[in-house]
């Protein structure tokens with residue numbers, strides 16, 4: 318178990334290096350205080366993964382640096398019965414002039430391993446990193462992906478109690494990332510604690526047992542990863558909304574199956590959401606590969622010049638299995654006048670594996686600008702759940718959906 322209590326960290330920001338000198342000599346304040354973290358507390362149990370999410374500058378890296386001992390907090394404490402290691406700022410604890418093997422010794426020592434321990438684990442570390450002959454070369458000749466392979470291998474073999482995972486993992490190629498993920502899951506299953514920092518919300522929902530939403534150094538919310546991610550999306554909606562409307566995050570109920578976390582500017586309203594089969598009957602479950610209709614009624618509370626509507630289907634791990642919107646599909650929708658209601662029907666086949674799938678809907682106005690809609694108006698998460706049961710005569714397969722392969726064996 319790891320317990321972090323009341324951690325705070327401030328940085329002094331100087332306009333120029335000369336200001337630092339002036340401050341000392343003239344004994345006058347020449348800096349601006351930046352609150353990177355304020356009174357951060359959390360716990361991670363054995364075998365648990367805590368996700369930390371937040372926008373750029375929220376304080377995520379500062380937490381990791383404090384946990385790994387690179388930075389000291391101004392206040393607060395960290396209690397853990399063992400080591401904390403992880404992937405941090407690639408190169409920390411490495412000497413570029415030394416070979417991969419020499420760096421295993423140096424970095425291993427930095428992570429608290431004895432020489433005998435490193436002697437015993439060196440072969441495993443080298444095997445895992447798969448660097449071939451490069452392991453005998455100075456690491457200044459390594460690509461960032463190769464450096465990451467070495468850093469990960471040493472950090473995970475150092476037998477930590479808590480492992481820190483951040484975006485540095487994405488430097489590795491897809492093959493090595495998968496290998497790292499398998500190792501991380503193995504570590505977790507053996508009782509290791511993990512702190513996972515990522516901008517990939519699907520990964521946070523899939524891998525974490527709990528999550529923290531950080532904003533400007535403060536914990537905005539702490540709890541179940543799914544609601545944290547929904548809250549985070551709500552924040553993004555608010556920031557990407559270029560209109561002047563206030564955004565509210567609230568729970569709504571449009572189906573009998575429970576609550577949906579609805580983030581809305583209040584300019585459109587989700588009136589109803591229905592799941593129908595081919596005979597237009599309301600259904601809550603279908604057989605895999607059947608056609609289904611999702612019918613969504615939206616009321617506009619202001620004039621919308623170029624409305625767009627989106628739908629996403631997520632599996633029970635929160636992973637998006639399908640997501641699209643009318644803008645991406647090249648559909649030009651008629652404008653909506655204030656007070657008008659529009660009915661959007663998505664008719665599609667669902668060749669998904671058996672399980673429960675949640676449906677989310679979104680509404681935006683105007684097209685993409687800088688990779689996002691100009692005006693997000695509504696994001697209603699998990700408005701309904703559709704259960705899919707296996708199709709009797711389907712092939713036996715595992716995975717997310719039936720790709721229906723045509724096989725020829727010659």
Ligand SMILES: Nc1ncnc2c1ncn2[C@@H]1O[C@H](COP(=O)(O)OP(=O)(O)OP(=O)(O)O)[C@@H](O)[C@H]1O
Nearest residue numbers: 328329330351353372373374375376377378379380
């Ligand atoms: N060495 C430093 N000196 C001054 N300010 C700093 C320093 N390191 C971080 N900060 C400030 O602290 C705040 C938190 O930064 P941090 O890097 O922890 O954010 P982050 O959530 O990791 O962001 P990102 O997602 O962009 O990596 C930011 O305002 C940043 O400018």
